Amino acid sequence: MKIDRLELTSFRNYGSLQIDFEEKTNIFYGNNAQGKTNILEAIYLSLTTRSHKKSKDHEMIRFGMDEAHIRVFLEKKGITRKIDMHLKKRQKKFIAIDGVPVKKASDLLGLANIIFFSPEDINMIKNGPSERRRFVDMDLSQLDKLYLSSLYGYSRALEQRNKLLKDIAYFKDNSLSDMLDIWDEKLIEYGSGIIRKREGFIGELNEILKEKNRKITGIDEELTCVYEPDATIEEYREKLKKNRYNDIRSGSTSTGPHRDDINFSLDGVDLRKYGSQGQQRTASLSVKLSEIELIKNRINDAPILLLDDVLSELDNKRQKCLINSIGDIQTLITCTGLDEFIKNDLVKDNVFYVENAAVKKKEVV
Numbered sequence: 001m002k003i004d005r006l007e008l009t010s011f012r013n014y015g016s017l018q019i020d021f022e023e024k025t026n027i028f029y030g031n032n033a034q035g036k037t038n039i040l041e042a043i044y045l046s047l048t049t050r051s052h053k054k055s056k057d058h059e060m061i062r063f064g065m066d067e068a069h070i071r072v073f074l075e076k077k078g079i080t081r082k083i084d085m086h087l088k089k090r091q092k093k094f095i096a097i098d099g100v101p102v103k104k105a106s107d108l109l110g111l112a113n114i115i116f117f118s119p120e121d122i123n124m125i126k127n128g129p130s131e132r133r134r135f136v137d138m139d140l141s142q143l144d145k146l147y148l149s150s151l152y153g154y155s156r157a158l159e160q161r162n163k164l165l166k167d168i169a170y171f172k173d174n175s176l177s178d179m180l181d182i183w184d185e186k187l188i189e190y191g192s193g194i195i196r197k198r199e200g201f202i203g204e205l206n207e208i209l210k211e212k213n214r215k216i217t218g219i220d221e222e223l224t225c226v227y228e229p230d231a232t233i234e235e236y237r238e239k240l241k242k243n244r245y246n247d248i249r250s251g252s253t254s255t256g257p258h259r260d261d262i263n264f265s266l267d268g269v270d271l272r273k274y275g276s277q278g279q280q281r282t283a284s285l286s287v288k289l290s291e292i293e294l295i296k297n298r299i300n301d302a303p304i305l306l307l308d309d310v311l312s313e314l315d316n317k318r319q320k321c322l323i324n325s326i327g328d329i330q331t332l333i334t335c336t337g338l339d340e341f342i343k344n345d346l347v348k349d350n351v352f353y354v355e356n357a358a359v360k361k362k363e364v365v
């Protein structure tokens with residue numbers, strides 16, 4: 001799959017922009033704060049419903065304007081789709097696919113498979129569990145509609161249960177406790193679906209991970225990832241019951257997939273606790289490369305890769321490894337200079353110079 005074209009109106013620092021992309025590598029270079037990341041953000045947003053930076057809609061509208069428009073032409077297995085997204089200051093965003101308005105933003109998920117790789121992702125292993133969950137959730141949501149609806153169902157039920165917990169503590173009304181059973185059952189229903197699919201995804205990732213890591217490091221060491229569910233499906237109901245009293249006291253639900261984590265280890269040693277920064281970063285790169293392969297395996301097509309300023313964060317060997325593995329998939333890369341590409345002899349299909357919200361195509365020889 002690939003993105004053929006992007007059109008922006010009043011998005012971030014862009015007044016108006018149209019870009020046609022190449023099938024393979026597209027490089028955006030220029031100084032800081034010129035608008036390179038904004039291009040990737042617009043694409044990611046229009047295909048996943050949210051900004052990779054978790055920005056709010058109104059923050060992405062050009063200063064002083066009331067609406068921002070994004071239009072993306074996407075090609076998948078020979079079929080072209082047109083996606084329109086209008087961000088509004090005080091209203092929900094408008095979305096249309098092929099000119100037909102859609103009610104739920106989540107209808108966008110699954111149209112494309114998109115992987116975002118930023119310097120923050122390089123610290124995925126070092127950071128807190130919520131980022132590791134987000135990584136799994138973003139991929140699975142694009143791969144599996146049922147997973148997405150379980151996630152929605154779960155977060156709704158969690159919200160309701162937490163509200164009820166607070167009411168019980170506030171009103172000291174034990175009859176409300178009976179209602180907790182209803183929400184517990186909902187959590188178990190949706191949560192079990194989430195746990196099962198995370199288990200499958202992380203297991204699959206683990207199969208690919210070892211090999212990728214060996215390729216990057218050239219060392220015969222074993223990188224593994226293991227799913228660490230807060231509660232397994234079998235123990236979920238029991239754990240919810242056991243924690244009920246404490247949950248009422250704290251006014252929040254202490255167990256379930258919203259507390260899950262993934263553990264990464266190198267030759268059996270926990271990378272988060274004991275890994276050097278270099279080991280953690282290399283492992284994150286291995287995870288990203290495995291992610292590409294996992295998606296390829298599942299959908300029998302290549303995902304679209306967005307690389308935001310990551311090359312300069314990697315040493316020469318890892319740059320090469322990353323660049324070699326993206327050869328056949330459409331990649332949009334931002335960077336401040338072209339040195340890395342010239343050094344690595346990367347095919348320069350499409351190079352754009354970005355300066356003060358103007359994007360100019362450059363001939364590089």
Ligand SMILES: Nc1ncnc2c1ncn2[C@@H]1O[C@H](COP(=O)(O)OP(=O)(O)O)[C@@H](O)[C@H]1O
Pocket residue numbers: 011012013014030031032033034035036037038039059060061062063334354
């Ligand atoms: N809503 C907005 N309206 C206008 N300009 C914005 C908005 N949001 C961010 N910007 C501007 O966009 C620029 C940053 O763009 P970005 O794509 O992150 O730069 P870079 O080229 O470093 O990746 C900054 O100059 C910032 O002020």
Ligand SMILES: [Mg+2]
Pocket residue numbers: 033036037038308309334
């Ligand atoms: Mg940037």
